Amino acid sequence: MEWLKQALLHYFTWWNGANFNTRFYTNRHGQLVGHDEAGNAYYRKPGIDPALGFERRWVIYNGISEASKTPPGWNGWLHHTVDVAPTEEDYKPHPWQLPHMPNPTGTPAAIRPDGSTLKPGPRQPTGGDYEAWSPGP
DSSP, rough: OOHHHHHHHHOSSSBBSSOOOHHHHHHHHHHHEEOOOTTTEEEESSSOOTTTTOOOEEEOOSBBOOOGGGGGHHHHHHSSSSSOOOOOOOOOOOOTOOOOOOOOSSSTTOOOOOTTTTSOOHHHHHHHOOOOOOOOO
């Protein structure tokens, strides 16, 4: 019964990975270029697409479709900023570079700086050097 639920989710929803039409188009025309560390799959349709005027490229997300889950190298390839896919590069990140992190806004992992009303715990005291503006007489 779980397979039926998954089949219906993929058929009727676009935010849970790829829907039926995207998978059909990908199986028919897509050429797999590679995967990223999150398990997202990247495809291309060889040749110039007459509707676009350039090569068509797309991603099938592993799980919920969220554009911020696309790492910088793959994002550049998808948007035709670079012609070489990250799988064809020999780029090594610098030791000070952190791994890619999707945008956590709206999730429990959201960044809440000091002074935010959404940060749990007591708020930091004001500095005392602020004076509210008031119009003169």
